[in-house]
Amino acid sequence: METKPLIYGLIGFFIGGLMVSIAATLQGDATHTNEVSMSQMTEELRDKKGDEYDKAFISHMIAHHEAAVEMSQLSADRATHQELKKLSVDIVSAQQKEIAQMKQWQKDWGYMSNGSTSNHMSH
Template sequence: MTMKASALALALLAAPSMALAQSSPMQGMDMKGATSPATQDYMRAMQGMNEKMQGMKPANDPSMDFVMMMKPHHQAAVEMAQAYLKYGTDPKLKRMAQDVVSNQKKEIKEMTAWEKRHGM
């Protein structure tokens, strides 16, 4: 995870649920300007993540909230990377996108298992 992504994750963990529902990073973004299929897929992935996060009720437990919020964040990363693999052409970015898919899917599985062990 990049420093920007880490900072965003920490900010999301600290934000109360009402703030998440009222202030989404996607608010104000105009899908009409997203003409490439890749950009449309990126935007859909982010919107899906935001919709899932807006409906969350914080447990007020750092571990539970972290896992609950990171799963949709990771899923959006997988979807964006898959879109790049479909539409992108840069070999280095394609390798990075494949790594994102592999690593994030693995972490989603680990978080899902953690949730099951902790009654979530």
Template sequence: MTVGTQDDEDQDEDTEFNAVDVMFVRMMIPHHEGAIQMAELIPERTDREELLDLRTGIIEEQEAEIDLMCELLNDANVAGCDEVGSMMPHEMGGMMRGDGMGNGMHDNDDEMHDDEMGNGMHDDDEMGNGMGPDEMEEMMPREHMMTHDDRRELRRAENEEFDCLFAEHMIRHHEGAVAMSEHVLDEGESERVADLSDDIIDAQQEEIELMEEWRDDWDC
């Protein structure tokens, strides 16, 4: 009886996550990293108090969720956070288009390395259990992704221009996280991933509404 119970527990653990759960977690980690990198620009570009306060909340909240997602990957017995690497939303779009990925929120005009390859995910790794670009785009529509030009524009903006651009891009970025979370709620199997998705939707929808109010107040 004891052996049978253990076998049942092992089977439950093995089947907790389906391919959509795994793809969601492995895409959401670099997506969160992208939001953190955007937030880290704030003190250098503006002194607006609302954004300085938002920066702290974004970094603390999304770093905590990244830690949780790393645990989920380990429990799913797939490549963990070290193998996921840092991949910005525009780089996920690049992978969907088949034109590769870079490393970090950088460009060649600002000491950067967009052409560096090999630190993201690859076609032959375990991401999404082999799911391809079409499945990935279904989870993360391209309209929610930042482009190279978007990043360059944001990095070069200052003061009121930066404030409006940051709100615009972060709203779109958060909308992408909400879309991904809604997709995994429909298609995933893990209750823990579903709980995380609910938290992401609640938190990021609240910030979207806040930034939309700011944009109106700032006459963006």
């Protein structure tokens, strides 16, 4: 198994978590909603293993990355500091690549968006 995509995925996960934390802090009441959502995703994963875990992990990570992209795109005209604007551009680029990779894995591994799997589990 190649570890490079996993490492990139974990980096993206942590960057996305940072972006969610920043947005939650800036949005006041949204803090609780974002924390619950992330902790619900994590809790759901705790009870899964193997193919079931992989499928749920990818699904959650795609949603997480898509939220990070959406949030980062706001920085272009809202952020004051160039560092945040640059970080946001980098996040969008990296996360979009990771989203594409994870969607390809979903296709390759037979994971369907409706919650079912193909015959992949029998491979």
